[in-house]
Amino acid sequence: MTSLSSTAVQLPIASRIDGLRSEGAFEVLASARALERKGRHILHLEIGEPDFPTAPHIVEAGVRALQNGETKYGPAGGILELRIAIAAHLVSHGINAAPDDIVVTPGSKPILLYAALALLENGDEALIPDPSYPIYDSAVRFAGARPVTYRLDASNGFAPDVDAIAAAITSRTRVLFLNTPQNPTGGVIDEGGLAALAQLAEANDLIVIVDEIYRPFNYGAPPVPSLLTLPGMRERCILVDGFSKAYAMTGWRLGYGLLPTPLASRFALLALNDHACVPAFVQRAGIAALTGTQEPLNTMINEFAARRALVAGRLAAIPGVSITAPAGAFYAFPDVSAATNAAGITSAQLASKLLHEYGVALLPGTAFGAAGEGYLRLSFATGRADLDKALTLVDECFRSLAS
Numbered sequence: 001m002t003s004l005s006s007t008a009v010q011l012p013i014a015s016r017i018d019g020l021r022s023e024g025a026f027e028v029l030a031s032a033r034a035l036e037r038k039g040r041h042i043l044h045l046e047i048g049e050p051d052f053p054t055a056p057h058i059v060e061a062g063v064r065a066l067q068n069g070e071t072k073y074g075p076a077g078g079i080l081e082l083r084i085a086i087a088a089h090l091v092s093h094g095i096n097a098a099p100d101d102i103v104v105t106p107g108s109k110p111i112l113l114y115a116a117l118a119l120l121e122n123g124d125e126a127l128i129p130d131p132s133y134p135i136y137d138s139a140v141r142f143a144g145a146r147p148v149t150y151r152l153d154a155s156n157g158f159a160p161d162v163d164a165i166a167a168a169i170t171s172r173t174r175v176l177f178l179n180t181p182q183n184p185t186g187g188v189i190d191e192g193g194l195a196a197l198a199q200l201a202e203a204n205d206l207i208v209i210v211d212e213i214y215r216p217f218n219y220g221a222p223p224v225p226s227l228l229t230l231p232g233m234r235e236r237c238i239l240v241d242g243f244s245k246a247y248a249m250t251g252w253r254l255g256y257g258l259l260p261t262p263l264a265s266r267f268a269l270l271a272l273n274d275h276a277c278v279p280a281f282v283q284r285a286g287i288a289a290l291t292g293t294q295e296p297l298n299t300m301i302n303e304f305a306a307r308r309a310l311v312a313g314r315l316a317a318i319p320g321v322s323i324t325a326p327a328g329a330f331y332a333f334p335d336v337s338a339a340t341n342a343a344g345i346t347s348a349q350l351a352s353k354l355l356h357e358y359g360v361a362l363l364p365g366t367a368f369g370a371a372g373e374g375y376l377r378l379s380f381a382t383g384r385a386d387l388d389k390a391l392t393l394v395d396e397c398f399r400s401l402a403s
Contacts, residue, residue, distance in 0.1 A: 019141030021134045024367025028351070032361040043390040045378045046361040048183065048331065050248040052303075054285075055296040058247060061288035065281035074277040077268035078104025078256065082283045085290045086256055093215075094229040095239070101259050103267040104278050104286075108213055108242040108255030113139045114270045115209050115238050118263060119175055120145035126175040127168055129160065131184055131333075131368030131375070133211070136177045148173070151371050154335060157327060158187025162196040169204050176201060178227060179211040181218060184368045184377040185333045186326020191224055198230045208233070211240045213255075214329040216297060219305050221327065228258070235260050245330075246297055247289040254278065254286050304330050307380040307387060314391040315378075318398050330381045333365065336398075337374030343401045347373055350397075358393040 028046040036042050077083070083099035090097035105111055112135055120126060122144035128136040130149035140147040150165045152158040160178065178197065180189045189197070201208050210227050218224070228237045242255030259267055271277070311332045312325035320339030326332060340350055347364035354360040362379075365372025380387060 016142055016144070019138070021138040021141075023134055024363050028355065028361050028363055028367075031355060035355070035359075041359055042355070043360050043386050043393070044382055045380075045387070045390055046363050048245070048379050048381060049250045050245065050300060050330075050381045051383055052248040052296070052300050054248050054252070055289070055292070057292045058249070058285045058288045061292075062252075062281045062285035065284035070280035070284065072280070074280050074283070075268075076272035076277050077264070078102065078278060079280060079283050082287050083256075085287045086258075089290045090239075090258060093226060095226055095258070096228075096234050097258050101261055101264045102256055103259060103264060103271055104254070104256045104283060105271060106253040106255070106275055106278050106282075107244065108211070108240050108257075109135055110271065110274060111238070111240045111255060111257035111267070112136065112209065112211070113142065114257070114267050114274075115175070115207075115240075116140050116143035116145065117270065118266055119207055123172060124174045125170060125172040126177065127165060127173060127206075128177045129179060129182070130370060131365055131372035132177070133179060133183050134368060136179075136209075137369075140175075145174075146172075149369065149371070152182070152185055152187055154185075154324065157324065158182060158185035158333070159189045159193055160187075160197065162193060162200055165197070166200055169200075169206075173204065173206065176206045176208045177211070178208055179214075180224070181214040181326075181328025183214065183329055184331050184363070184365070184372070184375075186329045186331050188218065188221075188224060188327040194224065194227050194230060198227060198233050201236060202232055206236070208237045209240060210237050213240065213242055213245055215241070216246045216301060217304060217330055218328045219308055219326070238263070243286055243289055248296075248300065249285070249289065252282050252285060254282050304380065307384060308332070310384065311378060311380045311387060311391065314388075314395070318395050319402055320398050330379060332378045332380060333375055334378070335374060336376055339398055339401050340374060345401075347375060350401075351376060354394065354397055358397050360390045360393050360397075362390075 032042045083102040087097040087099045116139040120143040124145040125148050126140045137147045228234050239258035243249040315323045315334045321334045323334040351364040363377040365375030
C-alpha cells in the first residue's frame with residue numbers, strides 16, 4: 001500500500017484573505033466555551049444574541065414549510081412572498097420599498113460584503129465608524145479598498161459627528177457606513193444629524209450603507225426616522241437589516257438588503273454565485289415574523305429596557321467606571337479608562353482577566369476599533385439573574401484593581 005507523504009504543502013493563499021477580520025464576540029465565545037468544557041461556569045455577556053426563544057408562530061411556519069416539502073432550490077434573491085412582506089414592513093416605517101429592490105440573504109453580513117464588492121475598486125476609500133462592527137472594515141479591505149475611520153465620541157452620545165465625517169472625505173471616498181442604533185456603543189443619530197448627513201452624502205456623491213439591524217431597540221425617546229426617508233436618499237442608500245435581533249432568529253440566518261434599483265439584479269447575481277438561495281422554510285418563518293403578532297418583539301424590547309436600566313445603574317456605582325445608558329441596541333459601553341490607566345493595563349487585558357479569573361465573558365472596546373481602548377462592551381441580551389451575578393463579579397474585579 002502506498003503511504004501518503006507527510007510533506008507540508010505550501011498553499012498559494014491569496015493576499016486578499018489577510019484583510020479579513022474576525023469578530024471578537026465569537027473569539028471570546030470560543031474561549032469561554034473552552035473554559036466551560038474544563039468545568040468552569042461562565043457568565044456570557046459577550047455575544048449579541050437575544051436569550052429569548054424564537055416565537056412559536058415563527059417556528060411553526062418553518063416546520064410547516066418543511067412538512068409541505070419546501071426543501072428545493074428557490075430564487076437567488078428570495079421568494080416573492082417574503083420580499084412583499086419585507087417591502088410592506090419597510091413602508092410601514094416610511095421607507096419607499098418595492099419587492100424587486102429587495103435581496104434576501106443568509107443573515108445581513110452578505111449584504112455588507114456585496115455592497116463593498118459592488119461599489120469599491122482598488123484604492124477607493126470607505127468611511128466607517130470607530131468603534132464599529134468589525135465586518136465593515138473586513139468587507140472594505142476584502143474588496144481592495146481602504147477603510148477610513150470617523151470617531152464616535154461619548155461626549156455626544158456616540159452619535160456620528162457630521163463635521164468630522166466631512167473632514168475625512170477625499171477624492172477617493174465612495175461609500176459611507178452608518179449604523180444606528182449602533183453596535184457597540186448604543187449611540188443613535190438624531191434627526192438633525194440625519195439631515196446633515198444626507199446633505200453631505202449628496203454634496204459628495206456618496207453611497208450610504210445604512211445598517212439598521214437594531215432599529216426596534218430604541219429607549220427613552222421617539223424612534224428616529226431612517227435616513228432612507230429623507231428626500232433623495234432612497235436612491236443612494238443600501239439598507240441592511242435582518243431577523244436575528246428583532247425576532248430572536250440568530251441561528252436561522254435570515255437577512256436582507258433594500259437596494260437602489262440598478263443594484264438589485266447585481267446583488268441577486270452575487271447571491272447566486274455565493275449561496276444560490278436561502279432555504280425556503282427559513283423564508284417562510286421570516287414571513288410569519290413580519291406578518292404575525294409583534295407581541296414577542298414588544299415583550300423583548302420592554303425587558304431589554306429594564307435590563308438596560310439595571311446594567312447602567314450597577315456599572316455607574318463601580319469605582320473607575322463611567323457610563324451613560326445607551327440610547328439604543330442592547331449593549332452597554334462603559335468607559336473604564338480610569339481603572340485601566342491606574343492599573344497600567346489595556347481594556348483587552350482587563351477583559352481577559354474578567355474571563356479567566358472571574359468567569360465573566362465580555363469584550364474589550366478594541367474588538368471594535370482603536371477608539372475602543374479604555375472601554376468594555378457588555379451585552380444585556382442575557383437574563384437578569386446572570387446579569388446580576390456578572391455585575392457583582394465585575395465590581396469585585398474593579399475593586400481588586402483599585403486595591
